[in-house]
Every structure is written in structure tokens, then in C-alpha cells.
Amino acid sequence: MTKTGYTFLKIVIKLFAFSILFPVAIVAIWSFAGRWSWPQLLPETFSLRGMAELFSSYSGAMQTLGSSVLLSIMVAILAVVIGAMTARALVFYNFTGKQAVEFSAVLPIIIPGTVFAMGIHVPLIRLGLADNIYGVILVHLICTLPYTIKIMTDITKAFGSKLEEQAAILGASPWQIAADITLPSLLPGLVSSGCMAYIISFSQYFLTLLIGGGHVKTFTLLMVPYLQSGDRTVASAYSFVFIIATLLVFIVFDAAGRKFSHDGHGYLFT
Amino acid sequence: MSADQQTAKIKLHPGWLEQIKRISHKGFCPLNRAKAVPYLLILPFAILSLLFIYGIGNGFLQSFGIIPSLDLNTPTLKYYIEIFSRPELLSSIWISLYITLVSSVTAAVLGVLICAALVLTGHDRGRMMGVVKIPIAIPHTVVALFVICIFAQSGLLARVLYSLGLISSQSSFPSLLYTGNGAGIILAYLWKEVPFIAFFVISVMANISSTLGEAAENLGAGKWRTFIEVTLPLCMPAIKNAFLIVFAYTLGAYELPYLLGATAPRALPVQAFIEYTHPDLQHRPYAMALNGIMFFISFIIVLLYYRLVQRDKSMMNGMNAND
Amino acid sequence: MQLQMQNISVSINHKPILDSLDLDVREGELISLLGPSGCGKSTLLKSIAGLLSPQAGDIIMDDMTANDWPANNRGAVIVFQDLRLFPNMSVLDNVAFPLKIRGMDKDTRRSKAAKLLESVQLSGLEKRKINEISGGQQQRVALARALAASPELLLLDEPFASLDDNLRQDMQQLVLDLHREYGITTILVTHDQQEALMMSNRIALMMDGRIVQFDTPQNIYNAPACKAVADYFGGGNYINGEVRTNVFHSDIVDFPTAVPDGRYLALFRPPALRPVKQDECYRVIDMKYLGEKWELNVEGNRRLFSLSVAARPGLEIGGRIGLDFDINQAVMIPQ
Numbered sequence: 001m002t003k004t005g006y007t008f009l010k011i012v013i014k015l016f017a018f019s020i021l022f023p024v025a026i027v028a029i030w031s032f033a034g035r036w037s038w039p040q041l042l043p044e045t046f047s048l049r050g051m052a053e054l055f056s057s058y059s060g061a062m063q064t065l066g067s068s069v070l071l072s073i074m075v076a077i078l079a080v081v082i083g084a085m086t087a088r089a090l091v092f093y094n095f096t097g098k099q100a101v102e103f104s105a106v107l108p109i110i111i112p113g114t115v116f117a118m119g120i121h122v123p124l125i126r127l128g129l130a131d132n133i134y135g136v137i138l139v140h141l142i143c144t145l146p147y148t149i150k151i152m153t154d155i156t157k158a159f160g161s162k163l164e165e166q167a168a169i170l171g172a173s174p175w176q177i178a179a180d181i182t183l184p185s186l187l188p189g190l191v192s193s194g195c196m197a198y199i200i201s202f203s204q205y206f207l208t209l210l211i212g213g214g215h216v217k218t219f220t221l222l223m224v225p226y227l228q229s230g231d232r233t234v235a236s237a238y239s240f241v242f243i244i245a246t247l248l249v250f251i252v253f254d255a256a257g258r259k260f261s262h263d264g265h266g267y268l269f270t
Numbered sequence: 271m272s273a274d275q276q277t278a279k280i281k282l283h284p285g286w287l288e289q290i291k292r293i294s295h296k297g298f299c300p301l302n303r304a305k306a307v308p309y310l311l312i313l314p315f316a317i318l319s320l321l322f323i324y325g326i327g328n329g330f331l332q333s334f335g336i337i338p339s340l341d342l343n344t345p346t347l348k349y350y351i352e353i354f355s356r357p358e359l360l361s362s363i364w365i366s367l368y369i370t371l372v373s374s375v376t377a378a379v380l381g382v383l384i385c386a387a388l389v390l391t392g393h394d395r396g397r398m399m400g401v402v403k404i405p406i407a408i409p410h411t412v413v414a415l416f417v418i419c420i421f422a423q424s425g426l427l428a429r430v431l432y433s434l435g436l437i438s439s440q441s442s443f444p445s446l447l448y449t450g451n452g453a454g455i456i457l458a459y460l461w462k463e464v465p466f467i468a469f470f471v472i473s474v475m476a477n478i479s480s481t482l483g484e485a486a487e488n489l490g491a492g493k494w495r496t497f498i499e500v501t502l503p504l505c506m507p508a509i510k511n512a513f514l515i516v517f518a519y520t521l522g523a524y525e526l527p528y529l530l531g532a533t534a535p536r537a538l539p540v541q542a543f544i545e546y547t548h549p550d551l552q553h554r555p556y557a558m559a560l561n562g563i564m565f566f567i568s569f570i571i572v573l574l575y576y577r578l579v580q581r582d583k584s585m586m587n588g589m590n591a592n593d
Numbered sequence: 594m595q596l597q598m599q600n601i602s603v604s605i606n607h608k609p610i611l612d613s614l615d616l617d618v619r620e621g622e623l624i625s626l627l628g629p630s631g632c633g634k635s636t637l638l639k640s641i642a643g644l645l646s647p648q649a650g651d652i653i654m655d656d657m658t659a660n661d662w663p664a665n666n667r668g669a670v671i672v673f674q675d676l677r678l679f680p681n682m683s684v685l686d687n688v689a690f691p692l693k694i695r696g697m698d699k700d701t702r703r704s705k706a707a708k709l710l711e712s713v714q715l716s717g718l719e720k721r722k723i724n725e726i727s728g729g730q731q732q733r734v735a736l737a738r739a740l741a742a743s744p745e746l747l748l749l750d751e752p753f754a755s756l757d758d759n760l761r762q763d764m765q766q767l768v769l770d771l772h773r774e775y776g777i778t779t780i781l782v783t784h785d786q787q788e789a790l791m792m793s794n795r796i797a798l799m800m801d802g803r804i805v806q807f808d809t810p811q812n813i814y815n816a817p818a819c820k821a822v823a824d825y826f827g828g829g830n831y832i833n834g835e836v837r838t839n840v841f842h843s844d845i846v847d848f849p850t851a852v853p854d855g856r857y858l859a860l861f862r863p864p865a866l867r868p869v870k871q872d873e874c875y876r877v878i879d880m881k882y883l884g885e886k887w888e889l890n891v892e893g894n895r896r897l898f899s900l901s902v903a904a905r906p907g908l909e910i911g912g913r914i915g916l917d918f919d920i921n922q923a924v925m926i927p928q
Contacts, residue, residue, distance in 0.1 A: 005494070009387040016384050017401050020465065023416035024404070026426060030419060038424045038440060039432045086315040093308035101312055103576070104319045109515055110572050111326060112522015114539040115561040118546050119329025120321065122339075142322050145315065196406075203409030206524035206543075220411060227415050227529060236419070239412040246407050485677035487665045488642055489691045489742045499690075503681045 024243070030236035050237030061222060061238070065245060068219040071133065072201040073249070075140040079197035080190055082141070083148025084156075090149075091156045105149045108142055116142075117210045124211060131213035139211050140204060144197035151196065155189030184260065191257035195250050202246060219245075326565065333562035335555050342555070349559035361535035363563060366521060369452040369537065373459035374517040380460070381467025382509055385475050386497060388468065394476040402472075405465045410458065414529040417458045421446045447530050454530040455537075463516050470512040471505055478504045507578065514575050518568045538564050594655055594668060594745035594778050595620045596641065601650035603633075603640050610636045612802040613650070618746075623772050623779040624807075625789035627825070628799035634782040635674070637799070638748045641780070642669045654746070670744035674751045676735045678723045684710070684734050685719035691742035709737040712774075713767060729760045733767070740771070747779040753788070765792060786826050790814065798822055817926055820858055829862035830898045831926075841925070845894055848920040858926040863888065865922035866900035868908070872915040877908050891916070 030036065034047030054061045089095070090102060108116065120139065121130065129135035163185065167177045208218050223238040335346040353359045388394045388402075405413075420426045428443035437443055447454035479501050486496040527537035536544070538560055545557035596618040603611040610633045618624055626634045639645040641652065643664035652659045659667060670691075678687050685706050692702035710716055713733040718726060726734070732752060739747060749768070753761040769792060772779055783789055789796045790810045797807040806818040817823040820831065834843030836857055841850045843859065868889070875893030886901045891914065898916060908914065 006391065009391050012383070012387045013391065013393060013398065016387075016464075017398065019461070020401055020404055023413075023420060023461070024408070026419050027412070027415060039429045041426070041429055041433060082314045082318075085311045089308040089311035093311075095308040095312075101315065101319075104323070105315070106575070107319075107572075108322060110518040110568055110575060112518065112539065112561075112564045112568055114522050114524050114542060115329060115565050115568075116322065116325060118542065118557060118561055119327075119332075120325025123321070123325055123328060138318075138321075142318050145318065149315070199407050199409075203411070205409070205411055206539075210543075220409060224411055224529070227411060227418075232415075232419060235415055239415050242412060243408065250407070481673075481675065482677050482679060484644060485671075485673060486679075486690070488644065488669075488671050489738065490665050490694045491690075492663075492665055495694060499693075500679055500681075504679075 027236045027239050030232055031240040033233050033236075036233075047233075050233040053234050054237045054241060059222075060217075061219070061241075064217050064222050065219045065241065067217075068202065069245060069249060071137065071216075071218065072140070072198050075137055075144060075201040076194045076198040076253075078137070078141055079144040079148045079201075080152075080194045083145055083193055083197075084152045084186065084190065086145075086149050087152035087156045090153055092161055105146055107146070109146045113143070114206060117207050121210055130211055131215045133212075133216050136208055136212045136216045136218075139207050140201040143204070143207065144200045147196045147200065148193040151193035152186070152189050155186055159185050187257050187260055191253050194253050198249055198253070199246060202249075329558050329561050330565065332555060333558035337554060340551055340554070349555045350562070353556065353559050353563070358535060359541065359560070362538050362541045362560070365450070365452060365535045366527075366538040366564075367567075369455055369459075369527070370517060370520040372452075373456045373463065373520055374513060376456070377460055377463035377467055377516055378509060378513045380464045381512070382471065382502075382505075384464060385468040385471045386502075388472060389475050389479050389501075390493060390497070394472055399469075399472075402465045402469055405462050406469070408462075410462065410523065410525040411529065413458045413461050414526055416461065417454050417530060418447065421454055421457060423447075448532050450532050450535065452527075452531065455526050458526050458530060459520055463520075467509070467512045467516065470515075471508050474508045475501060475505050507581070510578055511575070514571050514578070518571050521568060522564050596746060596778065596780075597651075597653040598637075598641070599651045599653065601637075601640060601647045601652070603636055603645060603647045605636065605645075610802055611640070611647070614802065614804055616797060616804055616807065618778060618780065621776045621778055622794045623769075623781065623792065624795045624797055625793040626780055626782045626797050626799060627786065627789040628784065629825075630784060632799045633802045634799055635750055638671055638750055638780065638782060641667075641746070642671050642748060643667050644671075668743075668745035669748055670739045670742045670746070671748040671750060672735050672739045672752055674754065676731055678731060678734055678738070680723050682723075683719065684715070684721050684723065684726065687723065687734055688737045688741050690738065706737070706741060709741055710734075712740075712771070713737045729756060729764070732756065732764060736767070736771070740775070744777060747777045749779065749781045751782050751784070753783075753785075761788075768792070790826075798825060815924060817860075817924065820926055823860050823924065823926060827862065829860050830866065830900075832859045832861070834859060836925075841923075846918045846920075848918075848923065850920075850923070850925060852925045852927075856928040858928060860924040860926055861918055861922065862924070863899050863901040865919045866898060867917040867919065868900065868902065868906055868914040869917045870915060873913040875914050875916055877910055877912045877914065880906075880908070880910060 029043065031050050032046050032048065033043035034045030034049065036043040053059060086101065086105070090098065090105075117139070124130040124135045124138070127135075129138060159182075163181050164177050167181050172180070202218075203220060204218070205220050205224060208216060208221055212218075212221070219238075219242060223235075223242065226235045226238050229235065333349060335342050335344065335349060353363075384402075388398060393399070418425065422428070423440045423443045423445060428437065428440060431437045431443065432439075444453075446457070479497075482504065483496050483501050486500045487493065491499065522539055524539040524543065527540050531537055531540060535541075542557045542560035542564070545553045545560060548554075548557075596616070598614060598616040601611055601614045601616075602609065614633075614637070616637075626637060628634055636645065640647050643659075643662060647660070654662075654667065654669075679690065682690065685703060688709055689702045689706035692705055697705070707716070707719060710719060713736055715730060715733050715737065718730065718734075723731065723734070736752075752768075753764050756764060765788065768779075768781070771777075781789075781792060793810055795807060795809055796813050798805045798813065800821060806813055806822050808816075813822065814826055817826070823829070823831075832843045832845050834841050834857060836842075836850060836852055836854050838854065839849055839851065841848050841857065841859055846859075864886075875891040875898065877889055878892050878897075879890035881888045882905075883901075886903055887905055888899060888901045889906065889908070890897060890899050892898075893916075900916070
């Protein structure tokens with residue numbers, strides 16, 4: 001390609017990267033801004049007011065953050081486990097209803113979230129799962145499963161059954177095979193689908209609002225009124241903490257994954 | 271039969287005890303257990319799936335006025351008809367379609383452009399991809415804040431233009447938020463969806479570019495020609511796939527129209543929720559009818575998606591032949 | 594096209610693959626690039642075609658330095674090992690693709706492509722999709738497509754590796770026929786010695802990123818430059834010795850030879866040894882039946898020898914024989 005063509009594309013990429021990083025940086029700055037009024041291009045003063053309000057005891061933000069993280073981790077773990085099981089069935093077996101399973105795995109992505117939420121609300125009320133944490137976990141799970149199933153299906157397909165068959169021939173028991181062969185090989189997929197499920201659950205607003213009915217408070221739910229208020233400093237502080245918390249969870253997932261894979265059992269293929 | 275004869279009969283089958291043992295063990299035969307495995311594996315998913323489908327179906331029925339708890343048991347189209355006769359509800363449908371279509375198509379075009387730029391300049395791995403993945407981890411609610419901070423009339427862009435002397439006051443800056451043009455909402459969706467589409471398509475595009483694209487170049491095609499005639503057509507299934515996902519999501523998403531939208535017309539999800547939470551339960555069917563419309567539109571998408579997957583499979587077979 | 598590679602060094606991800614490599618191919622020649630897997634053959638092809646840039650060295654095509662020529666404009670066309678046929682186009686459109694790129698109009702290019710398909714014996718398959726034809730047919734389509742690009746240099750990357758024997762022979766014959774008809778300078782990458790010996794005007798034997806010997810098949814087989822080259826073609830029995838005034842001296846056999854003085858390995862390939870009844874100081878330790886011949890391994894004089902005979906020798910394992918070395922078949926390898 002021509003030199004100018006190449007340069008043009010590089011400029012496009014740089015602009016694109018800027019458009020992603022700039023807003024994040026702005027919000028990060030605004031969360032520490034004291035006074036930043038029109039028409040100033042930079043904050044006039046910096047202050048920890050926004051942060052203080054967030055971390056203060058009366059806002060309850062820290063507790064909510066903690067419980068939200070735990071809730072989403074719970075959803076992530078369930079989504080990964082069920083996703084991996086379903087993926088395994090889809091990849092290695094032929095069974096009646098396989099196509100139906102493949103198809104319904106994609107449905108929650110295509111059916112609008114609000115339609116699903118308003119449709120399932122009443123049945124959940126009747127099942128006693130509304131207005132409590134169990135219903136919320138359930139609906140988050142339904143939303144995240146399509147993603148974990150897709151990722152685990154790809155990983156399981158790449159992994160194939162050859163290594164497991166080989167181990168079985170060599171005399172390994174199913175438990176040994178699962179722990180020493182299957183698990184380490186699927187680990188990258190488990191971690192990435194776990195992160196995906198976590199972020200989807202942690203980001204949920206409408207679903208938690210409706211099904212939780214005000215009894216289940218997540219950090220996102222707590223955050224929204226501040227976003228609607230005019231106080232950009234506090235809103236930015238909440239957003240900033242949200243991003244940091246998410247980053248930390250990703251790091252933890254990744255480290256946990258790496259710990260399991262370096263357990264002395266290497267895998268036999270990349 | 272005498273006792274002796276009976277004993278003799280038994281003695282004629284010396285292995286009868288073993289035979290009985292074998293038959294009773296058939297129930298625990300590993301072969302049967304193996305058959306049950308896939309069904310056990312999909313069981314949790316199946317239960318959740320059924321719950322999901324039940325919820326949708328239930329909502330669907332409610333849109334036709336079948337709500338036993340409110341003593342409404344006869345199917346009727348009156349809620350749908352009324353929606354189509356009320357201008358403010360019609361404009362809800364219109365604004366939803368408009369926002370969804372504009373943001374999805376623009377995201378697809380820009381996403382593919384970015385994807386192409388990344389692949390053609392060799393940045394399809396590494397740090398740049400890390401940057402592309404950042405928006406995935408940031409929720410729509412926070413993106414709404416981004417848009418507010420930057421594109422509001424008192425936002426950063428306005429301030430930059432003011433300091434450059436291009437506008438004289440806040441009100442000279444175009445009104446992008448909370449208006450009927452949905453510009454703020456579209457910008458917010460773009461911020462999330464352009465990287466999503468780029469991320470979705472890039473592994474396919476990189477693979478095709480490095481194999482078939484290389485072959486096309488070797489046969490005399492320049493980089494641009496190769497992209498248009500070989501790479502892009504072969505990526506179309508993945509691109510269409512990504513587009514459908516983005517379209518379906520945007521249609522039914524609540525957060526951004528709620529945070530950045532005008533008070534009228536309201537996007538479908540917002541309007542549906544208002545009807546749903548209306549103290550007068552008689553409004554419930556209207557909410558469901560609005561949901562029904564959203565469902566109907568996305569159902570068409572589901573059909574398109576299904577057809578696409580079938581056609582994909584035959585194309586994929588073509589690709590695998592090259593192995 | 595006349596091709597010269599001078600001092601070419603190529604590294605991939607900081608790993609050196611080609612190391613100061615020299616090669617020169619004459620106009621209209623068909624040479625084989627022969628070597629074990631991983632020695633850099635495909636890398637060399639890609640460097641010639643411009644898909645990889647060498648870290649050092651010059652590529653000279655028809656006396657012009659081609660290093661900076663873009664990959665789509667060198668006239669060097671590769672038939673890749675994985676064929677890389679376009680799945681979104683029919684067989685005819687695949688073959689017509691290079692013609693389309695060169696601006697030919699639809700009807701002309703379609704008829705030209707049809708003619709090319711005829712020359713690879715695939716007429717009638719024009720409308721098929723790539724995934725609907727067999728592996729051997731796909732190979733021919735790839736070949737026809739490469740020819741459509743009017744290459745001045747045809748680069749074939751292990752084109753017959755995935756074919757079974759019958760198909761491979763057909764394809765080898767096809768390539769030879771096309772070479773005879775079109776006269777395009779051709780470089781054939783292969784790891785199969787028989788194929789290289791049979792098809793090439795000259796063979797370039799590559800090992801570890803360098804060309805170890807570049808000569809006609811007969812010369813490479815009968816006058817290998819070093820033991821590694823001889824080993825690649827099957828090796829045999831090596832006897833260490835010294836030539837003094839045109840006589841080869843060793844502890845096994847002495848014989849007159851025309852080569853200059855120096856230390857040599859005398860290579861006697863298995864057919865060059867005969868079992869005889871004198872001096873039976875060799876013990877048979879192994880006998881293998883290979884269809885057209887028997888292979889014997891014998892032990893004696895503190896070493897092993899292997900010989901091949903056409904008919905079943907009247908011997909048993911443990912039996913004793915003498916060996917006759919056919920000095921006319923001795924291959925002298927300088928050390």
C-alpha cells in the first residue's frame with residue numbers, strides 16, 4: 001500500500017485510541033475536581049470531596065460496592081460452570097434437542113433485555129424470587145450465559161477430545177483427567193468468560209432495578225441517581241471507583257487462573 | 271414335577287446365577303450412564319432457558335390482553351391498535367428505530383474501518399487491542415457520563431470551541447443531549463459499539479488477510495483491491511453477525527435513552543417501563559404491547575440471524591477446504 | 594526470469610532462518626529447493642516473492658535489484674502449500690482473478706481462464722465451488738490460477754505433499770509438462786529426494802538456512818559435497834581414508850582413484866557391495882525384505898556395513914560372508 005495510505009490508517013487508529021482513552025481520563029480527572037465551571041478547560045481547584053462522599057459511611061457506597069462485587073462474582077462463577085458444562089455437551093455429544101440448545105443459547109442476546117425483564121418479572125414474583133438477591137442472580141445468570149457458552153464452546157472445540165482420550169487409554173481416572181488435563185487446558189477460556197460474565201452482571205441496571213425491586217442495591221444502581229444529578233464530581237468519582245473495582249476483579253481472575261495452570265501440570269498444546 | 275426333576279432343570283443351566291447377576295447389572299451398565307451424560311450437562315442451562323422462554327411467552331400473551339390475575343382472559347388486539355393510534359407512542363417506535371438503525375449502521379461501518387486499519391497496519395495484536403477492549407469493561411451508565419461531560423452544552427467540547435472563539439456562549443453549542451435528535455444517545459452507543467464490532471470481527475479478518483489476502487497480493491492485487499475483493503467479502507458473515515447483535519441490543523436497551531434521552535418522544539424501552547410501573551394496573555397490557563413490538567422487531571432479526579448461520583456453514587466449508 | 598539471491602539473511606521474530614544465502618537460477622530452469630522441514634525453504638520462497646523482507650542481502654531479478662519491489666508486482670507467483678483458493682468465488686473466477694486484477698474484461702478473462710483449466714485437465718468444473726471439488730482438483734485449480742498471473746517465476750511450495758502416491762505422480766507429470774510447454778523459470782520446494790532427482794534441472798540442497806550444494810541431480814547424487822548431502826540421499830557405508838598419489842588407502846579397502854590427494858570419506862551405497870565367498874570375515878546380523886531387493890546388515894572389521902541384493906541370498910542370520918567393494922561406484926567425499 002502507498003505510504004500515504006499507511007499513514008492515513010495509522011492516524012485513524014491513533015484518533016480511535018484517543019477517543020477511547022480521552023473520556024476515561026476526563027472522568028478520572030473530574031472525580032478529583034473541586035471547582036470546574038464554565039468555561040474553564042481544566043479544573044480550577046482539585047479536591048477529594050467527591051471521593052470523600054463516596055467513601056463516607058452514610059452513603060453506604062463501600063458496602064454496596066463490596067456486596068455488588070460479590071454478587072457479580074457469584075454470577076460469574078455460576079455462569080462459567082454452567083457455560084462450560086453446556087459447551088462440553090454441545091461439542092462432544094450428539095443428542096436430541098442439540099440444535100434447540102444451540103439456538104436458545106443465543107436468544108438472550110437477541111431478545112431485548114427490557115422485554116425479557118418485564119416478561120419474567122411476574123413469574124419470578126410467583127416463585128418468590130423477586131425483590132431478593134436470588135432472583136437478581138438468576139436473571140443476571142440468564143443474561144450472561146450466552147457469552148460464557150460461546151466462549152467455552154470455542155475453547156472446548158479447540159481443545160478437542162484427543163488429550164482426554166489419550167489420558168484415559170493410559171489409565172487415568174475421570175477425576176484425574178478432569179483435574180490434570182481438561183481444567184488446565186480450558187483455563188484461559190474459563191478466565192475470559194468469567195471476566196465477561198462478571199462485567200455484564202456488574203454493569204446491569206434495568207434488570208437489577210426491576211427484579212430486585214429496590215431491595216437489592218448494586219453499585220450501578222447506587223450510581224445512577226448521581227449521574228442524573230448535576231454534580232459531575234461525585235458522578236465521576238463513582239464512575240472512577242467502578243472502573244478501578246472492575247480492573248481489580250479482572251486482575252484477581254487472571255491471577256487465579258494463572259495459579260491453577262502453574263500447578264506443576266503443564267499443558268501439552270498451545 | 272418332582273423335586274428331583276426341578277433340581278435337575280436348574281442344574282441344566284450351570285451359569286444361571288451369573289446370568290441373573292449380569293441382567294441385574296444392566297441398569298448400572300456404563301453404556302447407559304454414558305448416554306445420560308450430555309443431558310445431565312445441559313440440565314442447568316435447559317432449566318434457565320425454559321424460564322427465559324416462559325417469561326417471554328408470558329409477556330407476549332399479556333400483550334394480547336391475557337392477564338389472569340387482572341381477570342382479563344380474552345385475547346384482543348386493542349392494545350396494539352391503540353398504540354398505533356396514539357401519536358406519542360408511535361413516535362416512541364420511530365425514535366427507537368431511528369436511534370438503533372443510525373447507531374448500529376454507523377458502528378458497523380466505523381467498526382469495520384477500524385478493524386481493517388488494525389489488520390492492515392499489523393496492530394491486530396498487542397497494546398492496541400488492549401485499548402480496543404477497554405469499552406467492553408465500561409457500562410453504558412458510565413458512558414452516559416462521558417457524553418455528558420464532553421458533549422453537553424457546558425461540556426468540554428463546548429468549552430474548547432468557546433476558547434477558540436468559535437462559539438460565544440453555552441447556548442450556541444448545539445443541543446445534543448436530552449433532545450429529539452438522540453445525538454447524545456447515538457454518540458454514547460458508538461463509543462461502546464465501534465470497539466465491539468472491531469473486536470468481534472478482527473480475528474476472522476486477521477486470519478483471512480494473512481492467508482487468502484497474502485495469496486491475492488501475490489497474484490498481483492494491491493492491498494486495497496485485496497481488501498475489497500477478497501478479505502471484506504469473506505468477513506461479511508462475521509460483520510453481519512456483529513451487526514445483528516448490536517442492533518438487537520440497542521433496540522431493547524434501557525440505560526442510555528433513560529439517562530440521555532428527551533422527555534418526549536421516549537424510546538420504546540423507557541416508555542414500556544413507564545407503562546409497566548404505572549400505578550393503574552390496566553396500563554400493564556400497554557407495556558406488554560410495547561414489549562411485543564420490540565419483540566416482534568427483534569424476532570425478525572432472529573430469523574435473519576438463523577438464516578445467516580445456515581449460510582455461514584456452507585461458506586465455512588469452503589474455507590475449510592483450504593486446510 | 595533470471596534470479597539471483599546474494600547474501601540473503603532473513604529472521605522471523607528475531608530468530609534467524611536464512612543465513613547469508615546465495616542462489617542463482619537461470620532463465621527457464623526448473624530447480625528444486627530440497628531440505629528437511631524447518632530448514633527455511635518456505636521462508637526463502639516468501640522472500641523471493643516479496644512477502645518477507647530480508648534483513649540483509651540482495652534479490653536480483655533479470656539484472657535489476659528487486660528488494661524494494663512491492664509484493665504484488667514482482668512477477669513471482671507462489672502456489673502455497675495450503676492452496677489458498679478463494680471460497681467466495683467459483684473455480685473459474687478463482688483462475689480468472691489474476692486476469693481481473695490486470696484489467697481484462699469479463700468475457701476475455703473467462704475464456705482465458707477456461708483455456709487454462711483445460712491445460713490442467715479440469716474442463717467442465719468451471720462453475721463449481723471450491724469446497725465441492727477434490728484435493729487433487731483443487732491443486733490443479735491453484736496451479737491454473739498461478740499460471741493466469743503470467744508469472745516470470747513460478748514458486749511451488751511443497752505442492753504434492755498432501756497427495757497420495759498416484760495423484761502425486763500425475764501432478765508431477767503435469768508440472769513437468771507445463772514447464773516444457775510454457776518454459777517458466779520454476780522453483781519447486783520439496784522434502785522428497787526422489788521427486789527432486791526426477792524433476793529438476795538442478796537441485797539446491799538446503800540445511801539450517803544455507804544452501805549446502807547446488808548442482809545437477811546426477812552430480813549431487815554421485816559427487817556430494819559433504820557427508821550431510823550424501824546422507825540426505827540415503828547415505829550408505831562410509832570408509833575413512835586418505836588419497837596419496839591417486840590411490841585411496843584405508844583399513845578396509847585400497848583402490849585407485851582420480852581425485853586429488855587429501856583425506857576423504859569413500860561412500861559405498863548398499864548396491865555397491867556384493868556378498869562373496871572369499872575372506873568371510875563379516876557376520877550377517879540382519880536381513881530385511883523390501884520387495885524389489887533384500888537389505889542385509891553385516892558386522893565385521895569393527896564396524897557395520899549395509900548392502901542390498903536383488904534376490905534372496907542363501908544366507909541366515911549369523912552366517913558369514915565376504916564383501917566385495919565395487920570401486921567403480923565409490924563416491925569420494927572430501928573432508
